[in-house]
Amino acid sequence: xxxxxxxxxxxxxxxxxxxxxxxxxxxxxxxxxxxxxxxxxxxxxxxxxxxxxxxxxxxxxxxxxxxxxxxxxxxxxxxxxxxxxxxxxxxxxxxxxxxxxxxxxxxxxxxxx
Amino acid sequence: xxxxxxxxxxxxxxxxxxxxxxxxxxxxxxxxxxxxxxxxxxxxxxxxxxxxxxxxxxxxxxxxxxxxxxxxxxxxxxxxxxxxxxxxxxxxxxxxxxxxxxxxxxxxxxxxxxx
Numbered sequence: 015x016x017x018x019x020x021x022x023x024x025x026x027x028x029x030x031x032x033x034x035x036x037x038x039x040x041x042x043x044x045x046x047x048x049x050x051x052x053x054x055x056x057x058x059x060x061x062x063x064x065x066x067x068x069x070x071x072x073x074x075x076x077x078x079x080x081x082x083x084x085x086x087x088x089x090x091x092x093x094x095x096x097x098x099x100x101x102x103x104x105x106x107x108x109x110x111x112x113x114x115x116x117x118x119x120x121x122x123x124x125x126x127x
Numbered sequence: 128x129x130x131x132x133x134x135x136x137x138x139x140x141x142x143x144x145x146x147x148x149x150x151x152x153x154x155x156x157x158x159x160x161x162x163x164x165x166x167x168x169x170x171x172x173x174x175x176x177x178x179x180x181x182x183x184x185x186x187x188x189x190x191x192x193x194x195x196x197x198x199x200x201x202x203x204x205x206x207x208x209x210x211x212x213x214x215x216x217x218x219x220x221x222x223x224x225x226x227x228x229x230x231x232x233x234x235x236x237x238x239x240x241x242x
Contacts, residue, residue: 020169046228057131057217057233058170065228103169107229113158113177113221114185115231119169 017041018106020118028126033091035121037104040085044106048115049078049089052101061102062089094125130154131234133218139240146205148237150218152198158221159201160231161185161193163214170217176201208241215239 019038027033035049045066050058064071064078064087071078077090091098104118130153140146150159161173162185172185174193182193190212192204205212218234 023167048228048230050233055236057219057235060230060232063224063228063230105170105231113229114172114175117162117170119167 016119017044018104018116018118020102020104020121022121023119024122024124026124026126027094029096030093033089033094033098033123033125035089035091035102035104035123037087037089037118038085039087039106039116041106041108041116042085043108043110044116045109046107047078047080047087048105048107049076050103050105050117051098052103052120058103091123094123096125096127099123099125131218131220131232133216133234133237135237136235137238139242140208141242142209143207146208146239146241148203148216148218148239150201150203150234152201152220154220155198156220156222157198158229159195160219160221161191161201161203162217162219162233163187164217164236165214173203173216208239210241213239213241 048063049061052058101120132151160175162170176182176195219231224230
């Protein structure tokens, strides 16, 4: 059973607007969450992370929000740029499986110039 | 890129043949992983290693074996390849992040086609 879910396979956004990518998880033991970005023919690259002791983490244009009660996290990209067009994966890990990550199925973001 | 090299980058093989994919890292990381990426499934863990000769299964380990005889190399073997193993395979290492959690860094991937 998929413990980390990304229910939107794709998303299109106009350049300059906000992109919001969503992720849900089922395992309440997860306490560390990450977002990865993947371009075609390349490996995923780490984007931003958040610990369960926080509800927000910001890095430049990227902000991750965590709602533990809803078991939901989201990635906000503001403003969106054409170079942000990629597949985004969310991932989660738990302290007792600290080195095992569980990945969502990915959301393909297209930023339209 | 955390010094991860995967080889080969592309391979076409026939059903029933053995295939070995190699992951090489240069930074002495303890943890190494093999994932496969398929449409609609995201990244799924095949096997991982937590040290030389120490390995464990992931969620999709059937039909795959691994070996780690030295820290820098983690090999993934398909003993008898099947068409369902056509996929993109990624190797990863794990590194502790400043926030206290771990980050995985990925290689560029190996695209395997089993005909």
